[in-house]
Amino acid sequence: MALSREQVAMRVAQELEDGYYVNLGIGIPTLVANYVPAGIEVMLQSENGLLGMGPYPTEAELDADMINAGKETVTAIKGAAIFSSAESFAMIRGGHVDLTVLGAFEVDQNGNIASWMIPGKLVKGMGGAMDLVAGAQNIVVTMTHADKYGNSKLLQSCTLPLTGVGCVKKIVTDLAVLEVRDGAFHLLERAPGISVKEIQQKTAGTLIVNGDIPEMQFN
Amino acid sequence: MAGFNKVVHSYEDAMAGLQDGMTVIAGGFGLCGIPEGLIAQIKKMGTTDLTVVSNNCGVDGFGLGILLEDRQIKKMVASYVGENALFEKQLLSGELEVELTPQGTLAEKMRAGGAGIPAFFTATGYGTPVAEGKETREINGRNYVLEPAITGDFAIVRAWKADRYGNLVFRHTSMNFNPMAATAGKITVAEVEEIVEPGELEPSQIHTPGIYVQRVIKGSFEKRIERRMVRQG
Numbered sequence: 165m166a167l168s169r170e171q172v173a174m175r176v177a178q179e180l181e182d183g184y185y186v187n188l189g190i191g192i193p194t195l196v197a198n199y200v201p202a203g204i205e206v207m208l209q210s211e212n213g214l215l216g217m218g219p220y221p222t223e224a225e226l227d228a229d230m231i232n233a234g235k236e237t238v239t240a241i242k243g244a245a246i247f248s249s250a251e252s253f254a255m256i257r258g259g260h261v262d263l264t265v266l267g268a269f270e271v272d273q274n275g276n277i278a279s280w281m282i283p284g285k286l287v288k289g290m291g292g293a294m295d296l297v298a299g300a301q302n303i304v305v306t307m308t309h310a311d312k313y314g315n316s317k318l319l320q321s322c323t324l325p326l327t328g329v330g331c332v333k334k335i336v337t338d339l340a341v342l343e344v345r346d347g348a349f350h351l352l353e354r355a356p357g358i359s360v361k362e363i364q365q366k367t368a369g370t371l372i373v374n375g376d377i378p379e380m381q382f383n
Numbered sequence: 384m385a386g387f388n389k390v391v392h393s394y395e396d397a398m399a400g401l402q403d404g405m406t407v408i409a410g411g412f413g414l415c416g417i418p419e420g421l422i423a424q425i426k427k428m429g430t431t432d433l434t435v436v437s438n439n440c441g442v443d444g445f446g447l448g449i450l451l452e453d454r455q456i457k458k459m460v461a462s463y464v465g466e467n468a469l470f471e472k473q474l475l476s477g478e479l480e481v482e483l484t485p486q487g488t489l490a491e492k493m494r495a496g497g498a499g500i501p502a503f504f505t506a507t508g509y510g511t512p513v514a515e516g517k518e519t520r521e522i523n524g525r526n527y528v529l530e531p532a533i534t535g536d537f538a539i540v541r542a543w544k545a546d547r548y549g550n551l552v553f554r555h556t557s558m559n560f561n562p563m564a565a566t567a568g569k570i571t572v573a574e575v576e577e578i579v580e581p582g583e584l585e586p587s588q589i590h591t592p593g594i595y596v597q598r599v600i601k602g603s604f605e606k607r608i609e610r611r612m613v614r615q616g
Contacts, residue, residue, distance in 0.1 A: 210556075211486065211487075212412045212415070212556055212559050213412075213556050213558055213559050214556055219614055220612040220613055220614040221612075221613055221614070222613060222614060222615070222616040223613055226608075226611070226613060227555065228414075228415065228557075228606035228607070228608050229415060229416070229554045229555040229556060229557040229606070230555045230556055231412070231413065231415045231556055231608075231609070231610075232556075234610065235412070235413035235414070235415070235609040235610045236610040236611075236612040237608060237610065237611055237612050237613070238612070240555075246555060246556055246558060247558065248490070248558055248559065248560070248561070248562040248563060248590075249412070249438070249486065249487075249489075249490035249559050249560045249563065250490040250491060250493070250494040250562070250563050252487075252490070253486065253487025253488075253490050253491065256487060257487055257505065257506070257507065276510075281512070286465055286471055286474075286475070287465075287483065288463055288464060288465040288466075289461060289462050289463035289464055289465070289483045290462060290463070290483060290485050290486075290513070291462050291463040291485075291486050292462065292485065292486035292487060293485075294485035294487075294488075294507045294508050294511060294513065295485050295486060295487030295488065295507045298505070298506040298507040298508070298509070299487075299506070299507070325511060325512045326510055326511045326512075327511060328509075328510070328511065329509060329510035329511075
């Protein structure tokens with residue numbers, strides 16, 4: 165069965181390593197914070213200027229001056245640092261953030277990503293997404309494998325205006341985990357009960373399937 | 384030392400000299416850390432044809448959103464907009480021009496503007512609509528876009544504490560774009576929660592040195608929350 169949003173987040177959380185600085189985008193990526201594996205410590209970066217983002221505040225902790233990049237009220241953990249937007253994007257652009265997780269409308273087999281603009285619909289802006297994809301060494305994209313009409317979002321070439329070029333290395337969808345390299349999607353894992361055939365059918369770009377593809381493991 | 388007393392006591396004095404057609408850089412991220420009273424003063428003055436540079440454009444009825452009500456903004460330079468219905472309406476009708484700019488590029492444009500750097504190369508936006516019409520260059524095997532700096536006739540910022548020299552300290556994540564905005568205005572006005580005596584701010588802990596700030600006014604703030612999230616506990 166296709167993964168739930170929470171299961172996608174759980175699988176992405178397995179990409180976290182001890183000591184990582186991580187930027188989580190809005191939506192499913194935000195949920196990843198709930199599944200940090202036991203025994204490892206990661207530091208969440210919020211691009212409005214917070215390193216060491218904590219959970220939502222209690223009523224007593226609520227503070228209008230303490231928000232995350234989604235403009236939600238939030239807390240800072242002990243040991244957090246707060247700084248300006250320029251400093252925040254120096255960290256991001258300078259490649260100091262170890263892992264960025266964000267959503268997308270489309271990705272293609274050359275690692276291009278489209279996530280901010282659908283022509284004909286109101287464009288609200290790219291926020292920090294273009295800086296994040298240009299700066300991160302390690303980008304994981306989360307999205308559904310196909311849209312609600314069954315059209316693949318893993319393409320030969322993105323059709324929508326791009327957010328960044330040649331930057332996506334790994335994708336976790338509701339059906340599969342894939343790596344992007346050498347101009348192709350490489351199937352690494354499949355969701356429990358999902359066949360390689362179904363993934364092939366729903367992947368429009370070049371898909372390399374090497375040997376037996378294991379199912380994702382959830383503890 | 385009268386020359387270094389930057390404190391003004393009315394919003395009229397704080398925004399004196401603002402004229403139609405000027406560029407105003409505003410600090411803030413969403414509704415966090417915005418100079419509420421200075422924005423209200425611009426609305427009161429009725430200044431029009433403004434170019435406003437800010438990460439966002441407020442919401443309907445609050446923050447920079449109130450400057451849309453009387454069509455005071457001609458052009459908005461921002462990374463994310465459209466939290467307000469009026470913004471959307473004016474954008475679609477062509478009354479309002481928008482230059483969408485990646486958030487980190489926007490912060491760096493302000494920083495560069497204040498630091499006397501006319502433009503900079505960044506990988507952000509290469510190969511995307513943001514790079515269209517801009518100079519690009521390959522440096523050490525990677526492609527970059529040349530982005531011009533931004534300066535403003537006015538910069539309006541919100542700080543926590545200030546002294547009469549214009550030294551500023553920001554509170555929590557309300558810092559955001561405020562320090563860069565403060566450097567990039569020909570006239571920078573800081574609206575603050577508290578004015579303290581010189582020496583009360585620890586010199587090494589000052590976020591924005593007073594040299595960047597021309598006017599300081601003590602404001603009172605609603606501090607509206609855009610997305611109120613709480614946990615049980």
